[in-house]
Amino acid sequence: xxxxxxxxxxxxxxxxxxxxxxxxxxxxxxxxxxxxxxxxxxxxxxxxxxxxxxxxxxxxxxxxxxxxxxxxxxxxxxxxxxxxxxxxxxxxxxxxxxxxxxxxxxxxx
Amino acid sequence: xxxxxxxxxxxxxxxxxxxxxxxxxxxxxxxxxxxxxxxxxxxxxxxxxxxxxxxxxxxxxxxxxxxxxxxxxxxxxxxxxxxxxxxxxxxxxxxxxxxxxxxxxxxxxxxxx
Numbered sequence: 001x002x003x004x005x006x007x008x009x010x011x012x013x014x015x016x017x018x019x020x021x022x023x024x025x026x027x028x029x030x031x032x033x034x035x036x037x038x039x040x041x042x043x044x045x046x047x048x049x050x051x052x053x054x055x056x057x058x059x060x061x062x063x064x065x066x067x068x069x070x071x072x073x074x075x076x077x078x079x080x081x082x083x084x085x086x087x088x089x090x091x092x093x094x095x096x097x098x099x100x101x102x103x104x105x106x107x108x109x
Numbered sequence: 110x111x112x113x114x115x116x117x118x119x120x121x122x123x124x125x126x127x128x129x130x131x132x133x134x135x136x137x138x139x140x141x142x143x144x145x146x147x148x149x150x151x152x153x154x155x156x157x158x159x160x161x162x163x164x165x166x167x168x169x170x171x172x173x174x175x176x177x178x179x180x181x182x183x184x185x186x187x188x189x190x191x192x193x194x195x196x197x198x199x200x201x202x203x204x205x206x207x208x209x210x211x212x213x214x215x216x217x218x219x220x221x222x
Contacts (some may be wrong), residue, residue: 034210043115043199043213044153087153089211095141095160099212101152 003027006088006102012076012106021073021103023088033071035064036087038102046086047073078107111136115200116213122221128187130217132200134180142183143201143211144175153199159183160205195221203214 007022009019025033032051036044048057050066061082063074073086085102117134122128134140144156155168157175165175172191176184183200200214 032210036213041197041216041218043201043216046210046212049210089111089153091211095158096155098155099145099153 004088004090004098006086006100006103008103009101010104012108013075015079015107015109016077018074018076018078020075021069021086021105023073023100024070025088025098025100026069027090027092027098029092030090031093032091032095033066034089034091035062035071035073035099036089038085038087041060047086075105078105080107080109083107111202111212113200113202113212113214116215117217118215119218120220122190122219124192124221125189128185128190128194128219130185130198130200130219132183132185132214133181134202137181137204139180139205140202141205142177142181143203144183144185145199145201145213147197147199147216149196157185164210190221192221195219 003026005024032049034049035047037047038044048064053068054065061076065072082107085104087102088100089097091097112135131171140195145153146156147153159165159177162177173175173187198217201211203209203211
């Protein structure tokens with residue numbers, strides 16, 4: 001059974017304190033790994049898609065990387081507006097997407 | 110550009126009442142369409158997905174049903190709501206090619222009382 005786990009469950013950072021979120025997956029024939037940001041009461045907002053081990057994507061203070069078993073979302077010098085829940089998802093066939101439980105990030109000023 | 114609309118945004122319904130949530134996608138054709146549910150503090154649970162008009166796959170047995178009467182319209186329904194149906198419901202779409210990103214609507218908050 002395809003599974004996606006994320007750690008930590010919650011993370012509190014001081015403004016400017018860099019850190020990483022982890023997404024581990026067990027799926028054969030990965031067709032894509034996705035990162036989303038979700039603000040309270042809103043739908044998930046797409047951030048990145050990664051397709052193969054070694055691939056990296058960057059957007060502002062966020063950088064996503066992918067290995068054969070896990071992905072990391074690195075947050076450099078975070079700001080309070082980066083506070084949100086970050087979700088990871090994988091797809092094997094491009095139709096069914098399995099989501100992890102998310103990491104709740106709080107960035108304190 | 111493509112957009113997804115979902116309504117109503119919030120609703121409070123009594124136990125045993127019917128439900129209808131609607132979702133439409135603009136700016137694309139023949140998308141894959143999805144209904145997810147997100148319980149408080151939990152991950153996204155896939156309820157239904159559709160690869161075409163009238164083609165619905167159910168992932169979780171329950172008292173909910175889905176229909177796709179038009180190419181870009183997806184409806185989530187129930188004849189009689191249960192307390193356990195409360196949650197945050199999200200409609201989503203992707204272009205239908207392998208590995209393509211899935212995009213979400215703003216969500217509908219359902220409280221069953």
